[in-house]
Amino acid sequence: MLKIKNLWKKYKKEFVLKDINLNLQKNSSLALVGESGAGKTTLSRLILGIDTPTKGNIHIDKNSMSVVFQDYRNSVNPLFTIIEILKEPFWLRKTTFSNEKLEDLLKTFNLSKRLLDKYPHELSGGQLQRVCILRAILTKPSFLILDEAFSALDVSTKSQVVTYIKSLKKEQNLTIFLITHDLEVATSLCENIKILFKGEVIESLKTNCLGQAQNQYTKLLIDSIIPLKIKETNE
Numbered sequence: 001m002l003k004i005k006n007l008w009k010k011y012k013k014e015f016v017l018k019d020i021n022l023n024l025q026k027n028s029s030l031a032l033v034g035e036s037g038a039g040k041t042t043l044s045r046l047i048l049g050i051d052t053p054t055k056g057n058i059h060i061d062k063n064s065m066s067v068v069f070q071d072y073r074n075s076v077n078p079l080f081t082i083i084e085i086l087k088e089p090f091w092l093r094k095t096t097f098s099n100e101k102l103e104d105l106l107k108t109f110n111l112s113k114r115l116l117d118k119y120p121h122e123l124s125g126g127q128l129q130r131v132c133i134l135r136a137i138l139t140k141p142s143f144l145i146l147d148e149a150f151s152a153l154d155v156s157t158k159s160q161v162v163t164y165i166k167s168l169k170k171e172q173n174l175t176i177f178l179i180t181h182d183l184e185v186a187t188s189l190c191e192n193i194k195i196l197f198k199g200e201v202i203e204s205l206k207t208n209c210l211g212q213a214q215n216q217y218t219k220l221l222i223d224s225i226i227p228l229k230i231k232e233t234n235e
């Protein structure tokens, strides 16, 4: 679904992405985890074709792909109501919007039905981010890109939404590419993790083998974020 080969990106004289390689197969899930300034936004811009690489190649299967953008406020039409925002991908694809499951989904996403007739500026950041996630999954994509998609959600709503996306992964064979600073969400949602540090992938791990981390920075990240019980099951 997504293949990146020997990807480099330079801004002025400095390389901010250095020799990135990854191969995301159908029906699998991969999280790219990095702290602020690691290069996540740069990589996501290259993947989505908003910017061009200095060197290297990106192949992406855009058929049945949905994206939740980091900048969720600018990813919606401010003149549309929330229900229109949810219907927009169906209009663009000239398919019929089916709302039979919408009421249940709104409940799962902790969104009131009353929000459907409001405009984006009338919603909180967390509410609008959930609308964007909902919009991305309503079309039943087979490939979902989540770029810092949970950043505005409180802990319990985040957990509810992540659990729902995990259920979709099983039911719809969803392929997931997650870009995040949040290792906890990454380990909860994805089977494979790549740690991005100062523009380089310094470690690639299976989520169920976090205890095998070699790199000191990765170990620190695991120690600071993963609850003790998860660590114990991996040791």
Ligand SMILES: Nc1ncnc2c1ncn2[C@@H]1O[C@H](COP(=O)(O)OP(=O)(O)OP(=O)(O)O)[C@@H](O)[C@H]1O
Pocket (backbone or CB within 6 Å): 011, 012, 016, 034, 035, 036, 037, 038, 039, 040, 041, 042, 043, 181
């Ligand atoms: N347009 C630009 N011109 C010059 N340098 C840039 C530009 N965009 C990003 N950078 C630099 O590239 C590096 C990676 O930035 P990037 O925004 O990709 O990191 P990030 O991991 O997304 O950080 P955050 O989590 O804080 O958004 C940083 O050192 C940043 O200063």
